Amino acid sequence: MALKGKRVLLTGAAGFVGSHLAEELRRQGAEVLDIDVRGNNPIDLRDWQRLREFGSKLGKVDLVFHLAALMFIPYAFENPREVYEVNVLGTLNLLELCRLQKVDRIVFAGSYIYGSPQYLPVDEAHPINPTNPYARSKVMGEAFCRAYNQDCGLKCTILRPFNIYGEGQNDSFLIPSILKQIVGGKVELMDPEPRRDLLYITDAIKAYIKAGEYEGADFEVFNIGLGLSYSVDEIVRSILNIWGRQVEVSYQHKRRRNEIMDVVANVQKAVKELGWTPEVELKEGLIRYIKWYKAESGLSN
Numbered sequence: 001m002a003l004k005g006k007r008v009l010l011t012g013a014a015g016f017v018g019s020h021l022a023e024e025l026r027r028q029g030a031e032v033l034d035i036d037v038r039g040n041n042p043i044d045l046r047d048w049q050r051l052r053e054f055g056s057k058l059g060k061v062d063l064v065f066h067l068a069a070l071m072f073i074p075y076a077f078e079n080p081r082e083v084y085e086v087n088v089l090g091t092l093n094l095l096e097l098c099r100l101q102k103v104d105r106i107v108f109a110g111s112y113i114y115g116s117p118q119y120l121p122v123d124e125a126h127p128i129n130p131t132n133p134y135a136r137s138k139v140m141g142e143a144f145c146r147a148y149n150q151d152c153g154l155k156c157t158i159l160r161p162f163n164i165y166g167e168g169q170n171d172s173f174l175i176p177s178i179l180k181q182i183v184g185g186k187v188e189l190m191d192p193e194p195r196r197d198l199l200y201i202t203d204a205i206k207a208y209i210k211a212g213e214y215e216g217a218d219f220e221v222f223n224i225g226l227g228l229s230y231s232v233d234e235i236v237r238s239i240l241n242i243w244g245r246q247v248e249v250s251y252q253h254k255r256r257r258n259e260i261m262d263v264v265a266n267v268q269k270a271v272k273e274l275g276w277t278p279e280v281e282l283k284e285g286l287i288r289y290i291k292w293y294k295a296e297s298g299l300s301n
Contacts, residue, residue: 001214004014004029007060009095011045014038014069016169017109017204021065024205033058036068038059045090055097063212064106066094069137071111072172076133077257087137088144095148105155106209108145110221111138112162121266122209126161130257142221149219156218157211162225162265166201166285167292174232175286178239179293187249192233195262197225199286203278210274225265226278238283242290 012018013034025032035043043050046070069087076083087093091108098106114122115129122290130136145156165175167171174196181187207224214220236249258301270276279289293299 003063003209004128005031008063008068008212009033009058009061010088011033011035011065012109015067016166017164017201017208017297018065018067019168020166020201020205021067021208024209027207032287033061035301045093046085048093048096051097052100055101058101060151061098061101061103062251063213064094064098064103065109065208066106066169067090067109069109069134071134072170073132073134076137080133083095084137084140085134087134091141092144095144095154096191098153098154099148105157105212106145107208108141108156109159109208110142110160111135112160113139113142114195114263115258116260117259117263120262121227121264122223123266124223124269131260134163139226146219146285153218154222157214158219158221159207159211160223161204161207162197162199162223162263164199164201164204166204166289167296169201175235175239175289176293178236179290182239182245182247183297183299185247187247188237188252188258189232189236189250190252191259192236192251192253193261194256194259195229195231196235197227197265198285199225199265199278199284200280200282200288201298203280206275206279207270207274210270210276214274216273220271220273222274223265223267224270224276224278225267226282227265227267228282229262229264230282234283238286239290242283242286276279 008030013022014036020275114126135140148154171180
């Protein structure tokens with residue numbers, strides 16, 4: 001456990017991925033210094049003065065994980081200025097804090113920024129074509145990371161997750177939305193056809209840990225995903241089979257704005273250079289998630 005005894009600053013620690021990562025870091029013996037507008041240290045990363053004051057009291061920080069972001073795409077279309085402020089200005093402020101604190105490396109949570117694939121599976125060399133304010137904000141965040149690496153010597157490792165799912169995810173996302181609707185007795189979704197590469201939360205956390213331990217290039221980008229895609233309808237049917245309950249399923253047959261119809265991650269770079277491999281297939285991930293969801297909701301079946 002290479003992170004044992006390390007002092008690790010984690011933004012977005014109260015979020016879906018952040019809360020799982022904080023738990024694993026502590027399990028491995030790291031000291032976690034968390035920042036989240038909803039957490040123990042309610043700091044808005046847009047507030048440079050407040051962040052700088054916080055940083056002046058931190059002492060030595062070995063590693064930073066930057067996960068804090070506004071990421072729900074429909075919200076981003078409706079509130080682009082807020083999304084850019086939080087995701088771009090917040091990243092800039094954090095990078096400057098890393099420079100002042102002489103942090104050795106930051107792990108930046110990127111996103112799927114490739115747009116509609118020109119080829120499958122999508123590798124890190126694929127052209128970048130963001131199609132929404134959230135993805136554009138992540139492109140800008142990556143650019144700031146590269147700038148601070150080249151100009152200030154800050155080491156940066158960027159992970160580009162595809163679609164992470166699992167225990168504790170907000171029900172505005174696809175899989176928890178389906179689970180919630182099953183409890184209500186009916187599932188209604190927009191479009192059965194889009195296909196997604198779905199990565200279970202424990203595999204995602206292992207990738208972040210590997211990125212934190214990484215001692216390779218001073219600036220590097222890695223895709224993380226399962227490497228397989230499933231349609232919305234296939235996901236719904238799998239969930240119903242595992243749940244053991246049949247409910248009415250209907251589709252509006254409406255496409256979301258800038259919908260991407262299929263995406264598959266090429267993760268060979270992460271396999272080779274990070275020593276990370278996704279281990280949880282979709283069925284197993286759904287079994288674990290549904291078991292947790294039923295227990296959390298007080299449901300017997």
